[in-house]
């Protein structure tokens with residue numbers, strides 16, 4: 509029987525849409541199947557609405573700062589329902605753009621639940637379609653199994669649909685989602701308790717960033733309930749109660765579960781085609797995103813490699829170029845920049861100080877200062893910058909920053925790191941003045957030199 513399509517993509521999020529459009533540009537006949545809204549987590553219930561909420565939260569501080577610059581009678585009140593209505597309109601608009609991008613690329617869209625019904629066979633609401641290749645790009649969803657009672661809490665999905673700011677909220681976890689929403693909700697006026705088992709937020713990030721992030725969150729008025737294992741969440745007429753291993757109980761009017769995400773593989777029929785899953789439930793793939801089942805590939809969060817939108821997009825395009833464009837390409841997952849949108853934001857690329865020193869001697873360059881704009885208005889917030897440099901050949905191995913515009917600055921510098929720039933290249937780059945970013949060009953002497961760590 510002839511194939512209906514060259515490619516069926518299951519999942520119309522950032523990765524699936526990018527792969528499908530690129531495959532169609534190479535001449536493939538492509539069908540995308542989406543069970544919810546086109547645009548996926550990032551556009552509909554993730555990065556985009558989160559950033560719109562972050563912008564809303566930022567006005568509080570900006571209005572306070574304005575007074576320091578001579579503005580009078582500034583003030584006002586945040587009405588979250590107004591923000592929610594405007595956000596919904598914006599997400600509708602963006603979903604429309606995503607649909608239009610698929611249409612103009614010649615990609616067909618089917619709304620419904622897809623299930624693999626055999627090699628190259630995808631059943632969509634009872635009807636089977638055949639394709640030469642199938643791509644799974646179904647993303648992930650909030651995990652609720654870290655402790656008892658977590659299903660009682662909101663997830664990032666529901667927080668983004670709030671129409672009123674809760675008076676108080678327990679944010680459970682200390683990863684990307686937890687610290688971002690803790691900071692945003694505090695900026696909007698909620699009393700926030702960040703409850704986590706580690707000593708500092710953002711395990712895995714550079715220790716100096718973690719330390720300064722903890723301070724910045726506290727400066728924002730967030731209570732850090734750290735260092736004690738979390739046991740169970742419950743709810744009664746008074747609100748939410750989080751039981752901790754030392755017997756203490758944290759309480760608030762609302763609760764957000766931010767204890768990680770799981771790959772969306774349930775109900776896809778992956779077992780029927782013999783696609784292996786790892787212990788986290790992610791589809792096992794090789795460097796070319798090829799699963800263990802013939803004719804089946806997977807990209808993005810469902811593979812649990814580096815769960816970030818731009819990585820999913822890059823994986824999708826690499827798949828399409830390799831399989832339909834005769835331009836084999838692979839994604840390098842080693843050097844991926846990322847940002848955490850707290851107040852002030854932080855961003856990072858490459859190795860942390862401790863990762864680098866496990867590989868060899870390192871030179872650490874740092875700058876810690878009060879940014880001009882904040883200092884002028886009497887603010888106490890500080891900016892922190894760190895370069896991790898190879899002690900032998902001078903290559904910049906890592907860049908870490910916490911401070912206003914950190915994501916924008918690190919994105920630019922990510923090109924230099926990807927190209928293998930050395931500290932000398934930074935030194936001979938003429939600064940743009942007056943900026944915060946120029947500090948990265950003006951770091952003359954290392955603040956410390958570390959020998960290669962032995963462990």
Ligand code: NDP
Nearest residue numbers: 654681682683684685686706711766767768769815847848
């Ligand atoms: P993360 O994996 O970043 O963080 C999970 C948090 O939950 C950690 O603090 C972890 O603690 C904690 N946790 C897990 N299990 C338990 C437990 N049993 N008891 C107590 N605490 C627990 O997941 P997120 O949900 O924050 O984000 C999911 C993914 O989404 C991220 O990996 C990221 O890739 C992506 N994302 C990216 C953003 C960005 O780029 N700005 C923004 C939002 C999401 P511990 O560290 O101790 O294990």
